[in-house]
Amino acid sequence: xxxxxxxxxxxxxxxxxxxxxxxxxxxxxxxxxxxxxxxxxxxxxxxxxxxxxxxxxxxxxxxxxxxxxxxxxxxxxxxxxxxxxxxxxxxxxxxxxxxxxxxxxxxxxxxxxxxxxxxxxxxxxxxxxxxxxxxxxxxxxxxxxxxxxxxxxxxxxxxxxxxxxxxxxxxxxxxxxxxxxxxxxxxxxxxxxxxxxxxxxxxxxxxxxxxxxxxxxxxxxxxxxxxxxxxxxxxxxxxxxxxxxxxxxxxxxxxxxxxxxxxxxxxxxxxxxxx
Amino acid sequence: xxxxxxxxxxxxxxxxxxxxxxxxxxxxxxxxxxxxxxxxxxxxxxxxxxxxxxxxxxxxxxxxxxxxxxxxxxxxxxxxxxxxxxxxxxxxxxxxxxxxxxxxxxxxxxxxxxxxxxxxxxxxxxxxxxxxxxxxxxxxxxxxxxxxxxxxxxxxxxxxxxxxxxxxxxxxxxxxxxxxxxxxxxxxxxxxxxxxxxxxxxxxxxxxxxxxxxxxxxxxxxxxxxxxxxxxxxxxxxxxxxxxxxxxxxxxxxxxxxxxxxx
Numbered sequence: 001x002x003x004x005x006x007x008x009x010x011x012x013x014x015x016x017x018x019x020x021x022x023x024x025x026x027x028x029x030x031x032x033x034x035x036x037x038x039x040x041x042x043x044x045x046x047x048x049x050x051x052x053x054x055x056x057x058x059x060x061x062x063x064x065x066x067x068x069x070x071x072x073x074x075x076x077x078x079x080x081x082x083x084x085x086x087x088x089x090x091x092x093x094x095x096x097x098x099x100x101x102x103x104x105x106x107x108x109x110x111x112x113x114x115x116x117x118x119x120x121x122x123x124x125x126x127x128x129x130x131x132x133x134x135x136x137x138x139x140x141x142x143x144x145x146x147x148x149x150x151x152x153x154x155x156x157x158x159x160x161x162x163x164x165x166x167x168x169x170x171x172x173x174x175x176x177x178x179x180x181x182x183x184x185x186x187x188x189x190x191x192x193x194x195x196x197x198x199x200x201x202x203x204x205x206x207x208x209x210x211x212x213x214x215x216x217x218x219x220x221x222x223x224x225x226x227x228x229x230x231x232x233x234x235x236x237x238x239x240x241x242x243x244x245x246x247x248x249x250x251x252x253x254x255x256x257x258x259x260x261x262x263x264x265x266x267x268x269x270x271x272x273x274x275x
Numbered sequence: 276x277x278x279x280x281x282x283x284x285x286x287x288x289x290x291x292x293x294x295x296x297x298x299x300x301x302x303x304x305x306x307x308x309x310x311x312x313x314x315x316x317x318x319x320x321x322x323x324x325x326x327x328x329x330x331x332x333x334x335x336x337x338x339x340x341x342x343x344x345x346x347x348x349x350x351x352x353x354x355x356x357x358x359x360x361x362x363x364x365x366x367x368x369x370x371x372x373x374x375x376x377x378x379x380x381x382x383x384x385x386x387x388x389x390x391x392x393x394x395x396x397x398x399x400x401x402x403x404x405x406x407x408x409x410x411x412x413x414x415x416x417x418x419x420x421x422x423x424x425x426x427x428x429x430x431x432x433x434x435x436x437x438x439x440x441x442x443x444x445x446x447x448x449x450x451x452x453x454x455x456x457x458x459x460x461x462x463x464x465x466x467x468x469x470x471x472x473x474x475x476x477x478x479x480x481x482x483x484x485x486x487x488x489x490x491x492x493x494x495x496x497x498x499x500x501x502x503x504x505x506x507x508x509x510x511x512x513x514x515x516x517x518x519x520x521x522x523x524x525x526x527x528x529x530x531x532x533x534x535x536x537x538x
Binding site: 011014015018019022061064065067194198199201202203204205206209253256260 | 294297302403474
């Protein structure tokens with residue numbers, strides 16, 4: 001009877017250990033990715049057609065809102081290029097992440113101002129400054145990833161403070177569960193270690209399951225609420241997360257597999273060694 | 276390889292199977308526990324996606340698609356119902372709100388004259404013109420979409436109505452606090468001028484009537500028609516009431532002159 005209870009406790013402890021390890025990996029991976037500007041910029045560059053979409057939208061908006069001022073359409077045509085759009089997107093990501101409110105790419109507003117001055121020398125400097133500010137806001141809004149400025153402060157707060165508590169709780173839980181498994185597993189050191197590694201590989205498998213689920217997620221249905229450019233962006237972000245979880249899972253599982261192979265080889269060599 | 280299998284006794288095979296199956300078993304149990312906890316705490320995740328869809332239905336994407344359908348009539352064989360604020364098809368519909376009668380587009384309405392065909396349609400909640408009443412020297416920004424955000428900043432155009440110059444009725448609205456002059460010692464009356472300036476043209480209207488109606492009668496007076504290029508402007512009444520206005524001031528104006536800008 002005691003043996004059955006002991007085995008049950010061992011299984012429960014192993015399951016909890018797997019869950020804690022899985023949460024640790026998920027938190028670590030998400031924290032690393034979601035607080036890195038490189039990740040957001042990389043996703044924007046890799047997402048097929050995202051920059052092109054933003055470029056076309058911003059180009060139209062510059063012409064439409066620019067001509068509201070009464071200036072000629074020619075002032076606003078060919079101002080924006082694909083490369084400038086890319087630079088603007090990167091700049092907006094940096095602005096949101098650093099909390100700075102820098103103006104949009106100066107090259108663009110300067111070019112616009114220059115053209116306006118050439119075509120309309122009678123326009124007052126103050127009016128041009130006001131107009132440049134207005135256009136700056138238009139460009140900033142267009143090149144920003146939708147929802148990102150609203151969501152990022154919460155993510156940042158979570159990963160900088162709340163996740164600290166989570167990491168502490170998880171660390172304590174993991175250490176406690178390691179001991180629980182160690183004492184309930186019984187047998188020799190190898191058997192105790194083996195039970196711990198079962199939990200590690202289970203966490204790895206869960207990461208792989210999660211990545212498969214993410215890969216299979218239907219973007220068209222899930223991201224249906226968003227605009228076309230945001231949908232492209234979110235789909236790419238989903239693929240990035242799925243890939244990273246897959247890599248993390250495979251690494252954990254491989255670590256365990258390598259351990260078992262090493263133990264098997266060691267045993268074989270030990271048996272062959274002459275007395 | 277053959278030697279390996281020969282040397283492997285029953286116990287070691289069982290051990291290998293156990294080593295392989297145990298992590299999978301643990302992972303499955305963990306996943307089931309995780310699913311039960313998530314489901315009991317937050318319910319079906321699909322529900323949140325539905326909520327997101329509903330709350331963001333007035334996004335640029337949805338409105339621009341509707342607009343494109345209305346004005347460009349991409350598929351002329353298909354009748355496209357116009358989503359009018361206040362109608363049941365409108366994502367932001369709520370009973371008791373102002374609304375217009377719905378209209379259907381037969382795909383034949385062109386985007387104005389030749390000069391207007393190259394216009395880039397404004398996105399929801401963007402400023403696309405200036406609403407002007409010369410009598411009071413009043414100028415207000417004109418936004419596309421009669422959202423709360425738009426009327427906070429200026430005058431909003433109902434999504435189901437036509438842009439000035441596109442052949443149909445233009446319906447505008449704003450907070451009563453923005454147009455208090457209309458009910459001053461020098462009230463707005465028939466014959467006063469209203470001007471709408473956009474980047475493609477300047478549209479001048481002459482006020483034909485100013486009426487005050489109950490909210491329940493609102494739909495009778497604010498009717499969008501594709502054959503009538505009138506301007507209908509409405510706001511809450513009395514104009515000096517900060518909240519709880521039960522009436523609406525409806526100003527109807529006739530288009531008298533158009534100055535198409537070269538775009």
